[in-house]
Amino acid sequence: MADTMPDASVRSEMADRLLAAAGWSGAVRHPLPGDASARRYIRLTQGGESRMLVDAPPGREDLGKYLRLNRHLASLGLRVPVIHAADEASGFALIEDFGDATFTRLLAAGEAEAKLYDRAADVLVRLQQAPGATDIVAPPYDDALLLEEAGRCALWYLPLAMGRDLTEAERADFDAVWRRTLGDIRDCRDVLVYRDFHVDNLMIVDGPKGPEVGLLDFQDAVIGHPAYDLVSLIEDARRDLAPATRERVLARYREAMGVGADELVEKVAILGAQRHTKILGLFVRLSRRDGKHGYLPHIPRLQRQLAGALQHPALAEVARMMHEIAPGYESLNVTPPSGS
Numbered sequence: 166m167a168d169t170m171p172d173a174s175v176r177s178e179m180a181d182r183l184l185a186a187a188g189w190s191g192a193v194r195h196p197l198p199g200d201a202s203a204r205r206y207i208r209l210t211q212g213g214e215s216r217m218l219v220d221a222p223p224g225r226e227d228l229g230k231y232l233r234l235n236r237h238l239a240s241l242g243l244r245v246p247v248i249h250a251a252d253e254a255s256g257f258a259l260i261e262d263f264g265d266a267t268f269t270r271l272l273a274a275g276e277a278e279a280k281l282y283d284r285a286a287d288v289l290v291r292l293q294q295a296p297g298a299t300d301i302v303a304p305p306y307d308d309a310l311l312l313e314e315a316g317r318c319a320l321w322y323l324p325l326a327m328g329r330d331l332t333e334a335e336r337a338d339f340d341a342v343w344r345r346t347l348g349d350i351r352d353c354r355d356v357l358v359y360r361d362f363h364v365d366n367l368m369i370v371d372g373p374k375g376p377e378v379g380l381l382d383f384q385d386a387v388i389g390h391p392a393y394d395l396v397s398l399i400e401d402a403r404r405d406l407a408p409a410t411r412e413r414v415l416a417r418y419r420e421a422m423g424v425g426a427d428e429l430v431e432k433v434a435i436l437g438a439q440r441h442t443k444i445l446g447l448f449v450r451l452s453r454r455d456g457k458h459g460y461l462p463h464i465p466r467l468q469r470q471l472a473g474a475l476q477h478p479a480l481a482e483v484a485r486m487m488h489e490i491a492p493g494y495e496s497l498n499v500t501p502p503s504g505s
Contacts, residue, residue: 179255180255183255183259184209186250187249187250191211192210192211192216194208194209195207195208202226203221204221204226205219207220208262209259209262216249217246217260218259219257219259220256221257226384227384228256228257228258229253231258231384232248233301233302234301234303234383237301238292238380238383241297243291243295243380244370244377244380245379245383246261247260247261263368263379264370266368266369266370267366267367267368268281268364268368268369269364269403269404279410279413281367282398282410283414285364285367286398286414286417287378287421288367288380289394289398289418290418290421290422292356293355293357293391293394293422294422298356298357299354299355301357303357303388304387305354305389306358306387306388306389306390308344308351311347311351312344314442315343315442316340317443317445317447318442318443319331319446320446321450322445322449322497323491323494325497326491326497327490327491331490342485342486346479346480346482347439348435350389350432350435353391356389356390357386358387358390358391358393358394359397360385360387361383361397363397363398363401363402363403364403364404366382368381390432390436392432392435395418395433396433396436396440397440398414399415400437400440400441400474402441402448402463402467402470403463403466430477431479434474434477434480437470437471438471438475441467441470442471445471447460448464448467449461452499458501461499461500464499468497472495475487
């Protein structure tokens with residue numbers, strides 16, 4: 166998408182028009198902290214009620230995809246924010262405010278990890294087993310996308326370890342090894358892949374039958390392999406998961422989905438390595454290109470997770486390639502650029 170975002174004053178007027186039409190022009194605005202995307206969220210309060218204003222600048226974010234996926238997930242019986250008003254052309258939407266009870270905050274407040282992860286696993290199974298879940302226009306999680314994501318490591322993270330960019334031959338080896346390793350994963354179109362299925366995007370919200378799990382930030386969903394979202398949950402880039410909880414989730418998921426243990430472990434290792442590789446590149450890019458350094462403290466965890474995944478025999482070639490290209494990549498100390 167071309168970047169055609171109007172200036173701040175024009176976007177403010179666009180937001181004002183949407184809110185006026187929805188009867189929320191007099192609301193008090195409370196901007197929420199930003200994340201790795203260009204989206205912004207503003208909590209609105211008025212007359213004892215609250216709503217959330219989504220600001221998704223056209224050319225940088227696709228509000229239309231969010232709206233389509235929101236309605237699709239709701240049709241599957243999953244709990245997503247109600248859309249009260251939307252202007253796709255301007256990139257603004259007024260949606261239900263789910264509050265602040267993310268799994269991340271609940272865990273920090275002392276909620277039992279096993280209990281919350283059980284609920285997360287059950288929702289993931291519901292999503293993947295829902296009839297018609299893949300009946301939506303969404304990109305395939307194919308070679309092009311999987312390799313582009315892994316390639317962020319080659320563009321941003323590995324050059325730090327090497328002190329130089331990869332040569333053409335090294336980049337060709339990187340891509341060829343990953344293409345071979347992904348095997349039949351690239352052709353899988355079994356489920357709707359959330360892509361960011363982790364505790365920051367899961368909440369406890371009120372439902373007609375009591376508290377239930379609410380879903381956030383699903384707009385990047387694709388059609389692909391079921392193990393990817395499982396990896397997102399049990400090998401979170403932002404928090405350490407107790408080994409016992411990890412095994413509990415794997416067993417719960419495996420039983421519900423009827424998949425063999427060896428097959429699941431292999432696919433989790435491959436897609437885990439791909440995801441950790443991608444996020445290492447992403448977090449370095451956010452720091453070096455965008456000046457967002459807050460993700461760098463998670464680098465050591467990602468390094469450990471990647472090193473762990475590369476122990477699986479199915480990833481022997483990736484492990485060989487990484488060590489040959491950039492010895493010591495798994496223990497690189499990444500800090501903000503000087504002067505930041």
